[in-house]
Amino acid sequence: MSDQSSPAIRFSSATREEALGRVDGFAHSMGSVYARSRNDDLGPEDRHNVSCLSPYVRHRLVLEEELVARALADHGPQRAEKFIQEVVWRTYWKGWLEQRPSVWADYTVSRSAVWDNVIQNKPLLAHYDKAIQGGTGIACFDFWANELVATNYLHNHARMWFASIWIFTLKLPWELGADFFLRHLIDGDAASNTLSWRWVGGLHTAGKTYLARADNIEQCTGGRFSPKPGDLADVALPLGEVDHPARTPIPHLLPVEKGLKTGLLITADDCTPENILDGLDVASVAALPLADTRSELDTARAVTEFEHAALTDALSRNRGEMLKQPADVLDWAKRNGLQQIVSPAIPVGWSRDAMASVIAELNDEGIVWREIRRSWDDAIWPHATAGFFKVKKQIPRVLEDFFDVKS
Ligand SMILES: Cc1cc2nc3c(=O)[nH]c(=O)nc-3n(C[C@H](O)[C@H](O)[C@H](O)COP(=O)(O)OP(=O)(O)OC[C@H]3O[C@@H](n4cnc5c(N)ncnc54)[C@H](O)[C@@H]3O)c2cc1C
Missing domain, CATH: 1.25.40 (Serine Threonine Protein Phosphatase 5, Tetratricopeptide repeat)
Structure with missing residues (x-):
């Protein structure tokens, strides 16, 4: 409790x-x-x-x-x-x-490109390091950078202010700010994080950016912070045109097949799978940690530990084994003679990226892969x-x- x-x-x-x-x-x-x-x-x-x-x-x-x-x-x-x-x-x-998975794919590609650029540009790298180490001299921003690293959580309003200052005052690439969040937030989520950063930068809603204002920060932090005139940018021009890719259909999920020896694969995207199995007879259960694939840089230990504990808890309710890496899925399936693997639906983000090759391998071996989506999402x-x-x-x-x- x-x-x-x-x-x-x-x-x-x-x-x-x-x-x-x-x-x-x-x-x-x-x-x-x-x-x-x-x-x-x-x-x-x-x-x-x-x-x-x-x-x-x-x-x-x-x-x-x-x-x-x-x-x-x-x-x-x-x-x-x-x-x-x-x-x-x-x-x-x-x-x-x-419905727009390419927004995530494009984010990961441009995050790599931006990072390559930053590490070759010493002044920019120093500027970035100061921001993530809470050394910019903007008291509220520095506090939130340290709070994020220390607690692995930020209040929603602090996330908005932080992202806004990162983009419009410090003029750092939004992709690296989003990555800093993903690596440290226990709740790090491909959709909420990427799209919120894009929203702050004016890439989600046409004509809308989010500008962090000193009076709002002072009022909503109960006076803990009072940024001085000139500390914060006073304009927030969109980072680009709002140019969303065409929508693709929500993936159609095929029904679970009856009569096959079935395994349940749990990822940290859904640690309560037992209530969507609908009486399915499951012969073997495994859990797969993926948090260290959130970023090309290191994911914070508190994040991987939380994921590991959440999966351990899911296994304690569903009796199974912990896998180490995606490549272990096929071995687990073969060891247990599984003909079908079911999993709660894997969302767009690093989980689906990591699972793509696993699913292809299972298909090659003739092992059926099925995902179950929750009726809430449907x-x-x-x-x-x-x-x-x-x-x-x-x-x-x-x-x-x-x-x-x-x-
Ligand atoms: C730049 C930025 C990045 C963000 N990155 C993430 C992220 O990686 N992962 C993540 O889970 N949330 C993210 N959020 C959304 C939001 O800040 C957090 O979900 C919220 O602060 C979580 O705190 P809470 O549980 O105390 O929320 P509460 O205010 O208590 O809200 C209750 C629940 O509602 C949901 N919720 C509330 N606000 C939001 C929101 N704006 N967007 C989506 N869900 C919301 C959450 O599930 C939350 O637990 C981000 C927001 C911004 C502005």
Whole structure:
């Protein structure tokens, strides 16, 4: 259970039990407290106004629909509206990226190119190093850089301010800021992270960038920081045209085949697979850690340790073995004589990148690969075609379908 005496910011225990305990602990604040004060970043020792549940939700140790169900039960659809909308932002970003996978692919290509350029340019490299080491002289920014490295979490508003200062004041490449986040955030997520950085830089919504303002930082940090005139950029011009690739269909998943000797493969994208198996007879279970493929640079130890613990917890509920690397999947399948492997759907991002060659190898060996998508994603992703507004409009219908609640 959650240790309520410790600051919510410590993510020591990556288990479903801990996640559910934290949901219990935050439930009373999912209504008016959250609606009123969610934008305030009161510092790492006071997170009473936000849930700090993202590390657990991102690994699906607790599910989006479970958070929404709890908010509805304790506060009703009106008072829980803001909290529910924020939870649905995660699903929106995932659904959007799922229909434009090349945005992730392009990001990884340009991240490599930008990095190659930075390491050959000594002044730029020194500028980048100062930013990630909290040595820019902009007190709030330096604090958040250090907070990220020390706690592996940042408040949403701090993420927005940080990204804005990185891009518009420090004029560093956004791809490397996004990479710094991915390597250190326990909740690091290909969709939420890449698309939020793009949104701040004006690459997601035409005509919109996010400019960090001194008065807003002072007000929403309770006066912890008061940037001086001239500390922060006062204009934020878009980094480029909003030029989204054409949408591709959400991948059609074939049904699981009956009568085959079947293995379950768990990745950190969904650590509660047992509730989507629908009575499937599973002969063998394995978990595959992938967090160290988030970036070409090193992923923070706290991130890989959280992932390992989350997968260990999933294995404790599903009895299986931990694999070390993608290449081990085929060996596990062969050792156990598996004819089919099922997995919760693998989202666009480093997980799908890492699994692509594994799936090809399995196919070559005649082993059937099947993914199972959650009905929550099935219900929301088709609406994630443009801005969040289209998805927001669907929330009442989703609440009615899933929870029989009328808003
Ligand atoms: C530049 C930038 C990068 C980000 N990178 C990530 C990332 O890598 N991984 C990630 O999970 N989130 C990311 N976010 C979104 C958001 O900041 C975090 O999900 C949120 O701060 C998590 O804290 P919490 O659990 O206390 O949120 P709460 O405010 O308590 O919200 C409850 C839940 O709603 C969801 N949520 C809330 N706000 C958002 C949002 N803006 N986008 C998506 N989901 C949201 C999360 O699942 C969260 O746990 C990023 C935002 C920005 C601006």
